[in-house]
Amino acid sequence: MDFSFSEKEELLRKSIAEFAKREIAPLVDKMEAEGGFAPELIPKLGEMGILGIITPPEYGGNGMGHVAKTIAVEEISKVCPGVGLTLEGHYVCTYLIQTFGSEDQKKKYLPRLTSGETLGSLAVTEPTGGSDVAGIQTMARREGDHYVITGRKCFISNSHVATIHATLARTGEGPKDFAVFIVENSFPGFSLGRKENKMGLRGATTGEIILDNCQVPIENLVGKEGDGVKQVLATINQAARPSMAAVAVGICYASLEEAARFARERVLYGKPISNLQAIQFLLADIYAQAEAARLLTYRAASLLDQGQPADIEATMAKYVACEAAFQCARWAADIHGGYSVIKEYPIERLFRDAWVTIPSSGTAQVAKVVLGRYAAKNF
Numbered sequence: 001m002d003f004s005f006s007e008k009e010e011l012l013r014k015s016i017a018e019f020a021k022r023e024i025a026p027l028v029d030k031m032e033a034e035g036g037f038a039p040e041l042i043p044k045l046g047e048m049g050i051l052g053i054i055t056p057p058e059y060g061g062n063g064m065g066h067v068a069k070t071i072a073v074e075e076i077s078k079v080c081p082g083v084g085l086t087l088e089g090h091y092v093c094t095y096l097i098q099t100f101g102s103e104d105q106k107k108k109y110l111p112r113l114t115s116g117e118t119l120g121s122l123a124v125t126e127p128t129g130g131s132d133v134a135g136i137q138t139m140a141r142r143e144g145d146h147y148v149i150t151g152r153k154c155f156i157s158n159s160h161v162a163t164i165h166a167t168l169a170r171t172g173e174g175p176k177d178f179a180v181f182i183v184e185n186s187f188p189g190f191s192l193g194r195k196e197n198k199m200g201l202r203g204a205t206t207g208e209i210i211l212d213n214c215q216v217p218i219e220n221l222v223g224k225e226g227d228g229v230k231q232v233l234a235t236i237n238q239a240a241r242p243s244m245a246a247v248a249v250g251i252c253y254a255s256l257e258e259a260a261r262f263a264r265e266r267v268l269y270g271k272p273i274s275n276l277q278a279i280q281f282l283l284a285d286i287y288a289q290a291e292a293a294r295l296l297t298y299r300a301a302s303l304l305d306q307g308q309p310a311d312i313e314a315t316m317a318k319y320v321a322c323e324a325a326f327q328c329a330r331w332a333a334d335i336h337g338g339y340s341v342i343k344e345y346p347i348e349r350l351f352r353d354a355w356v357t358i359p360s361s362g363t364a365q366v367a368k369v370v371l372g373r374y375a376a377k378n379f
């Protein structure tokens with residue numbers, strides 16, 4: 001058991017942190033005001049190797065893996081958790097294609113997704129409910145050399161900034177009749193619906209995708225009919241939840257930094273409030289929660305890099321880290337007193353961002369259903 005990062009990983013952390021300060025920090029106010037991701041970052045994220053960090057080199061990535069991806073998402077989320085969510089939405093698309101796609105699909109789509117030409121999305125959720133994946137209504141029917149897909153996806157990360165969407169649809173009425181299709185914006189029948197005006201993680205674009213008799217070539221079916229739900233659940237466990245956990249860890253540490261800085265600078269009774277034990281106790285709670293969240297998150301990523309099962313660990317990391325992010329931001333806001341509600345103070349944004357991590361990639365209750373079932377059986 002070794003909890004230290006390698007020299008290469010430390011270097012990666014440093015270079016991503018510098019990149020985030022240089023390229024992302026200046027765009028945070030604009031993304032907050034506009035409520036969406038700044039697409040001018042796409043080529044820069046590609047050039048830095050961030051978009052292809054979990055994708056093998058033969059498909060245009062650098063194959064650094066899940067721990068490296070966690071480092072990248074954590075460091076970027078310290079500066080702008082919304083961009084962290086954008087990456088999560090992108091990685092679920094690349095992960096699904098590289099894990100379940102055909103050789104032709106990998107060669108066609110992954111180089112575009114990793115180079116900085118474009119972003120990807122995973123379109124599963126519909127107005128009928130995100131937790132009930134099998135409750136979706138989007139229907140794909142085969143017509144000659146095409147599938148014709150009709151339905152409406154909502155809450156999709158990168159909806160309006162991605163051009164390649166791994167999309168779950170029904171292929172029949174049976175319990176296993178689902179499949180994933182790679183849908184491009186340019187396909188006839190594809191359009192975009194509303195763009196959500198979210199309370200937090202505003203540096204990510206979230207919105208609707210509308211498929212109205214959308215013509216999708218049969219070669220864009222991923223795997224085979226009947227595999228869809230299995231592919232999506234594996235992607236949620238192995239890419240979505242670990243990435244959201246990393247976003248949350250970034251929020252925990254950003255909250256800790258903001259809280260500690262404010263406590264050192266705010267003088268009451270002639271001394272910095274960091275001298276007050278009540279404030280030190282709040283800092284202790286933030287620090288302990290942040291470390292616990294970080295350890296669980298890197299354990300899940302490390303298991304994935306070793307090719308070991310990590311569904312339970314990733315679900316636990318996502319659940320604990322997102323709850324920790326909300327707690328840490330709340331305690332950090334307490335330390336800021338009245339200044340916590342003023343927009344010039346980053347904690348105001350981090351507090352809103354933290355809440356939005358909780359339903360993203362599956363709610364806390366759904367995570368607890370998974371963990372509770374496992375615990376009831378195995379302990």
Ligand SMILES: Cc1cc2nc3c(=O)[nH]c(=O)nc-3n(C[C@H](O)[C@H](O)[C@H](O)COP(=O)(O)OP(=O)(O)OC[C@H]3O[C@@H](n4cnc5c(N)ncnc54)[C@H](O)[C@@H]3O)c2cc1C
Nearest residue numbers: 122123124125129130131155156157360361362363365366
């Ligand atoms: C910022 C953001 C980004 C997102 N990005 C994407 C994306 O890229 N792609 C995508 O497909 N989706 C995305 N989603 C959707 C997200 O996955 C869903 O919001 C989430 O799964 C919950 O679905 P829902 O909102 O429809 O709530 P519902 O499923 O309607 O749940 C309502 C309530 O019921 C509870 N509940 C549901 N089932 C159970 C159960 N079995 N036991 C106990 N309680 C239960 C839930 O916990 C919740 O409290 C995103 C959501 C957000 C907020």
